[in-house]
Amino acid sequence: MENLMINGHEYxxxxxxxxxxxxxxxxxAPIAPTIMPIISEIAKGDLDETLKAIEAGDDAEIAELEPLTEALMPLMEAFANMPEDDVNYITYKCLSVVKRNGAVxxxxxxxxxxxxxxxxxxxxxxxxIRANLGNFIQGLRMKASSIKAAQA
Structure with a gap:
């Protein structure tokens, strides 16, 4: 299990x-290629530290988060293009396994x-998504890359 501190609440x-x-x-699945950059950026550092930097609004720290910001844009565009029912399903399912200060x-x-x-x-x-599907998505991406390389 992973713990995060966001806006003074432990999740x-x-x-x-x-x-x-x-x-x-x-x-x-349709947005998996879009999700991977953000999962990769977050995996490079502690998500909790990234969120603290954003909340603090420190320009120097935010400048260091440029790759994360760039990775977020395609993700937001992908969510914008998904059917509302799919976005709701993902949101509710993911949040159903999150606890805030011990409460669901x-x-x-x-x-x-x-x-x-x-x-x-x-x-x-x-x-x-990262905790539950990150390895699976990364494996699919690597498999697809190796199949593409073999066909070339």
Missing amino acids: TIGRLNALDQLHVSRKI VCRGQSIMFDDMEMGQILPLIIAV
């Missing part, structure tokens, strides 16, 4: 069950904390 990233992993991976963040299709904003929700979704 714990849990595990999706195998069936939910299958369905979330199926929903994000999402039950069914209800986010349990009224003060949560997109600035907290998106990093949590990314953290859940």
